[in-house]
Amino acid sequence: AQSVAQPEDQVNVAEGNPLTVKCTYSVSGNPYLFWYVQYPNRGLQFLLKYITGDNLVKGSYGFEAEFNKSQTSFHLKKPSALVSDSALYFCAFEGTTGFQKLVFGTGTRLLVSP
Amino acid sequence: DVKVTQSSRYLVKRTGEKVFLECVQDMDHENMFWYRQDPGLGLRLIYFSYDVKMKEKGDIPEGYSVSREKKERFSLILESASTNQTSMYLCASSLVGQGAYEQYFGPGTRLTVT
Numbered sequence: 001a002q003s004v005a006q007p008e009d010q011v012n013v014a015e016g017n018p019l020t021v022k023c024t025y026s027v028s029g030n031p032y033l034f035w036y037v038q039y040p041n042r043g044l045q046f047l048l049k050y051i052t053g054d055n056l057v058k059g060s061y062g063f064e065a066e067f068n069k070s071q072t073s074f075h076l077k078k079p080s081a082l083v084s085d086s087a088l089y090f091c092a093f094e095g096t097t098g099f100q101k102l103v104f105g106t107g108t109r110l111l112v113s114p
Numbered sequence: 115d116v117k118v119t120q121s122s123r124y125l126v127k128r129t130g131e132k133v134f135l136e137c138v139q140d141m142d143h144e145n146m147f148w149y150r151q152d153p154g155l156g157l158r159l160i161y162f163s164y165d166v167k168m169k170e171k172g173d174i175p176e177g178y179s180v181s182r183e184k185k186e187r188f189s190l191i192l193e194s195a196s197t198n199q200t201s202m203y204l205c206a207s208s209l210v211g212q213g214a215y216e217q218y219f220g221p222g223t224r225l226t227v228t
Contacts, residue, residue, distance in 0.1 A: 009154075032214035034214070034216065036219075041221075041222075042221060042222075043118070043204055043219035043222050044204065044206075045219070046216040046217070046218070049214050051213065051214050090156060090157065099145060099162060099210070100208045100210060100214075100215050100217065101159060102147075102157075102217060103159075104149075104156040104157040104158075105156055106156040
């Protein structure tokens with residue numbers, strides 16, 4: 001079955017340091033890949049998406065993600081973490097039914113310490 | 115500013131009760147979705163709708179039904195609530211068509227069934 005995997009339940013990083021939240025995919029064809037963020041007691045917010053073209057995608061709040069076809073990965077990155085980046089991050093791909101259905105990973109909690 | 119609203123942030127119901135969760139979007143989106151979010155499992159799709167009166171089962175439809183009588187409103191119904199339906203429920207909407215349209219999420223309803 002097609003899926004995305006987020007191998008880390010939690011990532012800890014100090015403020016000012018670069019952060020990476022990992023996502024690998026097992027999707028046939030050319031996948032549409034997404035990152036969403038969930039702040040405490042809030043719904044999910046869209047961060048960025050990869051459709052085609054440039055492998056480095058830039059999104060909201062200074063985040064970017066790199067699509068790597070050979071490693072089937074779509075890792076989320078930020079050069080300098082902020083305490084306010086602490087949240088739950090979800091990777092997702094769009095299924096092939098044509099109804100914009102998303103399949104989500106299990107989520108990674110990011111904790112940025114001051 | 116785009117908006118998806120859900121009727122309740124917190125809800126406590128008893129086993130066997132019929133439960134209605136309401137979702138309204140003001141973006142004239144064709145697609146609407148209901149997910150449940152559980153720790154360690156990410157988001158799982160319950161049902162979605164791509165048009166008024168149209169509905170499709172998601173990955174975990176058992177014990178749930180939906181109704182979409184108007185384009186802006188999508189209701190999730192628990193016919194007879196059970197304790198294993200205690201969860202966070204998230205509604206989302208998106209445009210429909212070719213391409214990777216992002217989904218817009220409501221704030222969620224945390225349902226507790228006792």
